Amino acid sequence: MIKKTQKSDYININPDNKKLYLFFLVCAFILYGNTLFNSYSFDDDFITGKTSPVVQKGFRGIPEIFTSRYASGKDLTFGYRPIAKTSFAIEYQFFGLNPFASHFINIILYALTVILLFKILRKLFYAYHWLFHALICLLFLAHPIHTEVVASLKNREELLYFLFGLFSLYLFMKFFEENKISLFLAASFSFILSFLSKQSAVSFVGIIPLFLFFYKGEASSVKQFFFNNKKIFFIFATLFVLFLIVSIVPEKLLPQENVKLLSFENPLHFVNSKWIKYATGLYALMFYLKLIFIPHPLGFYYGYNMIDAITWANPLVIISLILHVCLLLYAGNKFKEKHILSLGIFAYLLALFMFSNLWLPINGIIAERFLYAPSLGFSIALAWFVFKLSKADPSKSFLHNASFIKIIILSIIILFPFGIKTISRNFDWKDELTLFRSDIEYLENSVKANDILANALLDSIYSDFARTKDAKRYAEYIQDVVKYSNKSLSLYPQNPKALNNLGGVYMSFFNNPQEAIFYFKKALEYEPQHFKINFNIAQCYEYIKNYDLAIKYYDQASRIDASQVLPQINIANILFAKGDLPGAIKINETLAEKFPKEDFPFINIGSYYLKNKDTAMAVTYWEKAFARNPAVKDRGMSLYKFFKKQGNKEKEEYYWKKLQGL
Numbered sequence: 001m002i003k004k005t006q007k008s009d010y011i012n013i014n015p016d017n018k019k020l021y022l023f024f025l026v027c028a029f030i031l032y033g034n035t036l037f038n039s040y041s042f043d044d045d046f047i048t049g050k051t052s053p054v055v056q057k058g059f060r061g062i063p064e065i066f067t068s069r070y071a072s073g074k075d076l077t078f079g080y081r082p083i084a085k086t087s088f089a090i091e092y093q094f095f096g097l098n099p100f101a102s103h104f105i106n107i108i109l110y111a112l113t114v115i116l117l118f119k120i121l122r123k124l125f126y127a128y129h130w131l132f133h134a135l136i137c138l139l140f141l142a143h144p145i146h147t148e149v150v151a152s153l154k155n156r157e158e159l160l161y162f163l164f165g166l167f168s169l170y171l172f173m174k175f176f177e178e179n180k181i182s183l184f185l186a187a188s189f190s191f192i193l194s195f196l197s198k199q200s201a202v203s204f205v206g207i208i209p210l211f212l213f214f215y216k217g218e219a220s221s222v223k224q225f226f227f228n229n230k231k232i233f234f235i236f237a238t239l240f241v242l243f244l245i246v247s248i249v250p251e252k253l254l255p256q257e258n259v260k261l262l263s264f265e266n267p268l269h270f271v272n273s274k275w276i277k278y279a280t281g282l283y284a285l286m287f288y289l290k291l292i293f294i295p296h297p298l299g300f301y302y303g304y305n306m307i308d309a310i311t312w313a314n315p316l317v318i319i320s321l322i323l324h325v326c327l328l329l330y331a332g333n334k335f336k337e338k339h340i341l342s343l344g345i346f347a348y349l350l351a352l353f354m355f356s357n358l359w360l361p362i363n364g365i366i367a368e369r370f371l372y373a374p375s376l377g378f379s380i381a382l383a384w385f386v387f388k389l390s391k392a393d394p395s396k397s398f399l400h401n402a403s404f405i406k407i408i409i410l411s412i413i414i415l416f417p418f419g420i421k422t423i424s425r426n427f428d429w430k431d432e433l434t435l436f437r438s439d440i441e442y443l444e445n446s447v448k449a450n451d452i453l454a455n456a457l458l459d460s461i462y463s464d465f466a467r468t469k470d471a472k473r474y475a476e477y478i479q480d481v482v483k484y485s486n487k488s489l490s491l492y493p494q495n496p497k498a499l500n501n502l503g504g505v506y507m508s509f510f511n512n513p514q515e516a517i518f519y520f521k522k523a524l525e526y527e528p529q530h531f532k533i534n535f536n537i538a539q540c541y542e543y544i545k546n547y548d549l550a551i552k553y554y555d556q557a558s559r560i561d562a563s564q565v566l567p568q569i570n571i572a573n574i575l576f577a578k579g580d581l582p583g584a585i586k587i588n589e590t591l592a593e594k595f596p597k598e599d600f601p602f603i604n605i606g607s608y609y610l611k612n613k614d615t616a617m618a619v620t621y622w623e624k625a626f627a628r629n630p631a632v633k634d635r636g637m638s639l640y641k642f643f644k645k646q647g648n649k650e651k652e653e654y655y656w657k658k659l660q661g662l
Contacts, residue, residue, distance in 0.1 A: 014130070015130055015134075017118075017122075020118065020134065021115045021118070024111055024114045024115055024118065024137060024141065025111045025115070027138070027141055027142075028107055028110050028111035028114065028141060029107060029111075030419075031141065031142060031419055031422050031423060032103075032106075032107045032110065032150050032151065032422070032426060033107070034423060034426045034427060035103045035106070035107070035150065035151045035426045035429065036100055036103050036104060036107075037100070037430075038099065038103055038151065038426070038429055038430045038431070039099050039430060039431040040099055040153065040431065040432075041151075041152060041153070041154075041429050041430070041431055041432050041434075041435055042152065042154070042300050042301075042432055042435055042436075042452075043152070043154040044152070044153045044154045046070070046071055046154055047070075047084055047085050047088055047153070047154050047156070047157070048088050048102065048153050048154070049088055049089075049091075049092040049096075049097050050097060052085070052088070054068070054085070054089070055085060055088045055089045055092055056092060057089065058089055058090070058092050058093030059089065059090070059093050061089045062086050062089055062090075065082045065085045065086050065089060066082045066086070067253075067254075068254070069254055069255060069257070070082075070085070072255070074561075075258070075260070076258065076259065076260075077255060077256070077257055077258040077259070078257045078258070078259045079199075079257075080196070080250040080251075080254060081157050081196065081197060081198050081199075082196055083157070083160055083164075083193060083196045083197040084156045084157035084160050084197055084198070087105070087156060087160070088102070088153075088156075091105060099153070102153050102156075103151075103153070105156075106150055106151075106153065106156055106159060107150065109156070109159045109160065109163060110141075110146075110149075110150050110159060112163060113159065113162060113163045113166065114137050114140060114141045116163065116166050116167060116170060117136070117137055117140065117166060117376070118133055118134070118137045119170060120166060120169060120170050120173065120211075121133040121136055121137070123170075123173050123215065124173075124211060124214060124215050125340075125394070125395075127395060127397065128394050128395050128396075128397075129392075129394055129395075129396060129397055129398075129399055131394075131399065131404070131407060132383055132384075132387060132394035135383040135386060135387075135407070135411055136376075136379045136380055136383045137379075138411070138415060139378075139379040139382055139383060139414065139415070139418075140375060140376060140379040142415050142418040142419050142422060143292075143295065143375050143378075143379070143418055143422075144295040144296075144298065144418055144421040144422045144425055145291060145292060145295045145298075145368050145371045145372070145375055146372055146375065146422070147298065147368075147422055147425040147426060147429065148298070148300075148367070148368040148369045149368075149369050149372045151425070151426050151429035152369075152429060155369050157197050157198040158198060158200070158369050158372050160193075160194075160197035160198070161194045161195070161197035161198040161200055161201045162194075162372060162373055163194075164190050164191070164193040164194035164197060164201070165190075165191065165194040165201050165203075165204040165207070165208075165373075167190045167194075168187045168188070168190035168191040168194060168204065168208060169187075169204070169207070169208045169211055169212075170187075171183050171184075171186050171187035171190060172184075172187040172208060172212060172235055173211075173212065173215055173216075175187060176212065176215065176216045176231070188238060188239075188242060191204060191208075191239055191242055192242060192246055195242070195243065195246045195247070196246065199247065200354070200355075200370075200373070202243055202247075202354060203350055203351045203353075203354060203373060204239065205236065205239045205240055205243050206236075206350040207347060207350050207351060207373075208235065208236075208239060209232050209233070209235060209236040209239075210343070210346055210347060210350065211343070211347075212232045212235065213229060213232055213338075214338050214343050216231075216232075217229050217232055217338075219335075219336035219337065219338065263304065263492075264303060264304045264305075264447035264448055264491075264492045264495065265303050265304070265363040265364060265365075265448060266303065266304070266357070266361045266362060266363055266364065266365050267304050267308060267309040268280055268309060268357060268361035268365075269361050271309050275311075275312065276309050276310070276311060277357065277358070277361075278358060279310045279311055279312050279314065279317045280307070280309055280310040280357055280365075281356045281357040281358030282310075282317045282320040282321050282324070282358075283307065283310040283314060283316055283317050283320060284307070284355075284356050284357050284365060284366055285320050285324055285352070285356050285358075286316050286317075286319065286320035286323070287307065287366050288352060288355075288356075288366070288370075288371060288374070289320070289323070291366075291368065291371060292348075292371055292374070292375060292378050295368075295418075295421060296421060297439075297441075297442040298368055298425060298439070298442075299368075299439045299442055299443045299446070299449065300435050300436065300439050300443075300449070300452075301364055301367075301443065301446060301448055301449045301452060302364055302365055302366040302367065302443070302446055302449075303363075303364045303365055303446050303447060303448045303449070304365070304446070304447055304448075304491075304492065305445045305446065305447060305491045305492070306365075306366070306443060306445050306446045306449075307365045307366060324349070327345050327349070328345070328349070330342075330345065331345035331346050331349075340380060340381070340384045340394070341381055341384055343377070343380060344377045344378065344379075344380035344381030344384065345377065345381065346377070347374070347376055347377030347380065348374045348375075348376075348377030348378050348381070349374075349377070350377075351373035351374040351376070351377065352370065352371070352373075352374040355367070355370035364448075382414070386407055386410045386411060386414070387403075387407060389406070389410060390403045390404075390406035390407045390410060391403055391406070392404075392406070392407060432456050433456055433457070433460060436449070436452060436453040436456055437453065440453055440484070444487065445491065446491075447488050447491045447492040447495060448488075450484045450485070450487045450488035450491070450498075451484075451485075451488045451495065451497055451498055453480075453484045454480070454481045454484040454485045454488065454498065454501050455497065455501060457477045457480050457481045457484070458481050458501055458504065458505070460474075460477065461474045461477050461478065461481070461509075462508075474509075478505060478509050481501060481502075481505050482502065482505060485498040485499075485501045485502045485505075486498075486502070489502075494526050495526075496523040496524075496526040496527040496530065496533065497523075499519045499520070499522045499523035499526075500519070500520065500523045500530075500532065500533055500536065502519040503516040503517070503518075503519035503520040503523065503533075503536055503540075504516070504536065506519065507536070507539070507540055507543075513540040513541075513543050513544050514540075514544075516536070516540050517537060517540045517541070520533055520536050520537045520540065521537065524537065529560055530560070531557050531560045531561040531564060532557075534553050534554075534556045534557035534560060535553070535554070535557040535564075535566070535567060537553045538550045538551075538552075538553035538554040538556075538557060538567065538570065539570075541553065542554075542570065542574060547574045547577070547578060550570075550574055551571050551574055554567040554568075554570050554571045554574075555567070555571065558571075565591060565595070565600070568587055568590075568591055569587075569588075569591070569600070569604060571587060572584040572585075572587040572588055572604060573604075575587070576608050576611075581608060581612065584604075584605075584608055585605055585608065588601035588602075588604045588605050589601065589605075597628060598628065598629075599624075599625035599626070599628040599629040599632075600625075602621040602622065602624040602625035602628070603621070603622065603625045603635075605621045606618040606619070606620075606621035606622040606625065609621065615642075619639065619642055622635060622638070622639060623639060626639060626655075626658075630658055633659065636655055636658050636659050637655075637659060639651075639655045640652060640655035640656055640659060643655065
């Protein structure tokens, strides 16, 4: 409904909130609807049912999710983020492995976030024009920097931590109004859920009190400030204590984290100079400032050498220092009068500080998802500038017609390119290879980005090559693996993964074991205790029949990881090839003692006897294998036919009955 004042050049529109909520929902689907047809992409394996056994258990996996690390493996164990993984377990229970459903839920969560944000803004700026609230929400909704959060299923944790953090803020605002302990407890619980979604929620320890001050706080002298705002300080103390409890308790109860720090993920891991750390942090803040204003190009991973350890000789460091000091001084100066820009600046910097590398080195140095929460502060400030450029006062409930039109035009000028960029970027997130290939043009100087693409190409080749054995079909992919691995090595020669990948290509596809050995041995210089590299070298030596060196490297691989049986099996096979049947049998008998329920040692010994034309002994061992694994139909059929031919009715009938049960 449109109401006109006595002056015809003023207009006031009172929108129906429910219609606005529906509008935000529709906008979310317009912007991100094309992600519904995307598959799984970068790092989704961490959290979705695609490869996570615990998620694939559905409801049954939830207790295990809450009592285990976010990622848990032999080489990588870290984090505690049970909420997002639980959401995927519930989703798997109802929909199975369904990326459409996963992307749909992400869009719904994003739309709910914007609707909740609108409700918060209506409370916070209750006397302001509704268009100001709506514009902040639309700027936030359309910003392309959010594509990594919404289009990536792994980053549902970002959606959830921010949604629960905002809900905690909303409930604390209601607590200020109604003073009910139930609201205080619910707000505190929502903060805990935010933190259990992702530890980035620590920023809400500062953001919530900041917004509460702008909502109900009292500006006063420094001496009176604490007393006049003791309720806000009490909430701050509560959030801080909850943060300590929820961060410390899992560390005491869960397995110790095992994360290998790599210099090409962030060189600051190995830099002792605080001045270089501060310079790099300021450079990162400048990089983020550029991304928030001009979100192009976007990349799936930055790291070294997109950004190196920066010194103070870099002029951007000085510019960043001046800019951010000026922002802080301005925000601080305007804080007591509760100026909108003060809120926007502080909200932006509070949410971004922990990712700036000024506090701790962040793997990847820069990531677009880290701008998700800070972009709220940016959206608040940008909306204020749109109103000011339109010569409108957002704090007034009435707008001049000309100002209203200017606001709409300026908003379209900003939102239209934002929307186009968002929609087009979503297509890049279709799957891993599409994303990596789309971005590598801009990430050519990133060691890990080149590494990731080479590895993804190699995985794609191997997954089908094992079935087709058609190397020509993947000739372009193979050449690209070489290209991107070499690029990674040109940036960081000490990269064992790239060297190992090249060795694999030369062995598997170029049939050049000598060149493969060269790359594998170079990789071994940097990771001498790497099981796979030692194993790969051994395979190459076995291929060229240099059995002594093959045994040496198989033995090294076995000592590195005693749970792996292939090195010992291959040593046994080599001994048999050299004519040492007793030695080959002894190794398999040792394996049989170590793995009493497994059938493979007896299969191996049986095969040795068969090759020596001793069928009777071969059958003896295959019977032992079948007794341990009676589900192998082909083996049971072979034994049935053998005993039928031998005229052994008893065993013939025994194996026939076993076959009928399969």
